[in-house]
Amino acid sequence: MVSAYSALLSSFEEVRQVLCDHGITLDVKVIRKLAYRYAERGRAAQQAGQIPLNDEDSLQGRRVFISTDGGRTRLREKKRGPKTQKGRTRYHGKWREPKLLIIYVVDAEGKQEKSFSPFIDGCFNGPDGLFRLLKAYLESLCVDQADQVLFVADGAHWIWNRVPGLVRKLGLNPDNVHELLDFYHAVEHLGKVAGLRKKWSAKERKSWVTKHRGLLLKGEAATVVQAVQAICRGRNSKAIKTEREYFVRNEHRLSFPAIKALNLPIGSGAIESSIRRVVNLRLKGPCTFWYKENAAKMIMLRSYYKAGRWNQLKLMANSHISQLAA
Structure with a gap:
């Protein structure tokens, strides 16, 4: 007791x-x-x-x-x-x-x-x-x-x-x-990537995150990774490298549609x-x-x-x- x-x-x-x-x-x-x-x-x-x-x-x-x-x-x-x-x-x-x-x-x-x-x-x-x-x-x-x-x-x-x-x-x-x-950590990192574009407005950042969040759910992980690499290309700060490597390293772990099809949590x-x-x-x-x-x-x-x-x-x-x- x-x-x-x-x-x-x-x-x-x-x-x-x-x-x-x-x-x-x-x-x-x-x-x-x-x-x-x-x-x-x-x-x-x-x-x-x-x-x-x-x-x-x-x-x-x-x-x-x-x-x-x-x-x-x-x-x-x-x-x-x-x-x-x-x-x-x-x-x-x-x-x-x-x-x-x-x-x-x-x-x-x-x-x-x-x-x-x-x-x-x-x-x-x-x-x-x-x-x-x-x-x-x-x-x-x-x-x-x-x-x-x-x-x-x-x-x-x-x-x-x-x-x-x-x-x-x-x-x-x-x-x-x-x-x-x-999935929710992945979306959080999408927000961090969008935040790297200092010239974007808050609306543009939100639109970019929403678009690529939808692509993740559709199984287009390769497209998302390419978009992240495009944003990070030519820039070498520690934050940029961290976010780029995060998505490149985990690309094979972004199969959300396949997991949802098995009725398993994402x-x-x-x-x-x-x-x-x-x-x-x-x-x-x-x-x-x-x-x-x-x-x-x-x-x-x-x-x-x-x-x-x-x-x-x-x-x-x-x-x-x-x-x-x-």
């Missing part, structure tokens, strides 16, 4: 207050320690492959959506030098990027299946750490038996450079795997929402600093709670207790 409240509420102090209302008096330090130990046991079971699954979690013959992205939170990192006058250790409060994943199933109409609660999780171990975590979940779910597998993300190099290797390690049929750039709103609910509303805030290991534990607690898989985390934590007792 303490861990569930810690995942649900916005601070450990709120947890203490709610527990007091239920007649349970616990110090904030005790609450924090209980929640972190609960997360440790759950993570140990997950790393051992002991994820309790039911019949609804089978991916056999289903259409799977996978996405990853990064958020932002401030970590408390020790600073060299003498302590403060009060004897406290000095620290840096630098922004770091926790990375999250989401796995869910869509039905024949392209809508998220309610019978399959999504898997959400994350870590601070960098891109390789996140993809190891993603691989562990997909192997447990037997993703190789899925009918279609769709990877959707923004244009980040750290994501797309690792997807082909993940597909090979999982033994997936390449014909059933699709890579897609998030946007990564699910992972964007997860970043907000899991990270931003709990770990990100003014004057909020986390130790890295504690932030990672809170991400696991909150991910399972927001995904509707708290009972699974409970079984994982309890199974690890039983193994330690044995």
